[in-house]
Amino acid sequence: MAKAKVRAGACGFTTVIKVKKIDKLKVNVQIISACTDIRNLNEDLAEVDCSKGVFGSIVDSYIYKAASKRLHNSDCPVPCAIIKTIQVELGGALPKDVVIKITNDD
Template sequence: MAKAKVMAGACGFTSVIKVTKTGKMKVRVQIISACQYLRSLNEDLAEVDCSRNVFGKMVDSVIYQAASRRLKHPDCPVPCAIIKTIQVELGGAIPKDVTIKIETNG
C-alpha cells in the first residue's frame, strides 16, 4: 500500500490517500478526510483500472473527471496526489514529496 498525506491549504483540510494494488494494473483508492466532497470520491475510485485513462491527458483522466464531478474547487491538490500515489503503488514512480509554496510580495 502507498499512502500520501495532503495538507490542502486555505480550506484547512488534511487528507490521507491510501492506494492498494488489487491486480496488475488495478488499484483501490481510499480517501480519509473531513472534507465531504473528497470522501465522495471514494465511490468513484473504489476500483480503478489504470490501463484506462488514468495517466493520459488531464481532461481524459478518470481521476480528474471524477474530481470535476465531485469537488467544488478546481485548485484542490488532492487529485494530483491521488495520481502520484497510484504511480508509486504500481512501481512507476518513487515516493517523493511534492511541495507548493505560495508567497506574496505585499
Template sequence: MAKAKVMAGACGFTSVIKVTKIGKMKVRVQIISACQDLRSLNEDLAEVDCSRNVFGKMIDSVIYQKASKRLKHPDCPVPCAIIKTIQVELGGAVPKDVIIKIDAHG
C-alpha cells in the same frame, strides 16, 4: 500500499490517500478526510483500472473527471496526489514529496 498526506491549504483540510494494488493494473483508492466532497470520491475510486485513462492527458484522466464532478474547487491538490500515489503503488514512480509554497508578497 502507498500512502500520501495532503495539507490542502486555505480550506484547512488534511487528507490521507491510501492506494492498494488489487490487480496488475488495478488499484483501490481510499481517501480519509474531513472534507465530505473528497470522501465522496471513495465511491468512484473503489476500483480504478489504470490501463484506462489514468495517466494520459489531464482532461482525459478518469481521476480528474471524477474529481471535477465531486469537488467544488479546481485548485484542490488532492486529485494530483491521488495520481502520484497510484504511480508509486504500481511501481512507476518513486515516493517523493511534492511541495507548493505560495508567497503573496513575491
C-alpha cells in the same frame, strides 16, 4: 500500500490517500478526509483500472473526471496526489514529496 498525506491549504482540510494494488493495473483507492467532497470520491475510486485513462492528459484522466463531478474548487491538490500515489503503488514513480509553497510578496 502507498500512502499520501495532503494538507490542502486555505480550506484547512487534511486528506490521507491509501492505494493498494489489486493486480497489474488495478488499484483500490481509499480516501480519508474531513472534506465531504473529497470523501465522496471514494464512490468513484473504490477500484480503479489504470489501463483506462488514469495517466493520460488531465482532461482525459479518469481521476480528474471523477474530481470534476465531486469537487467545487479547481485548485484542490488532492486529485494530483491520488494519481501520484497510484503511480508509486504500481512502481511507476518513486515516493517523493511534492511541495507547493505560495507567498504573496506585495
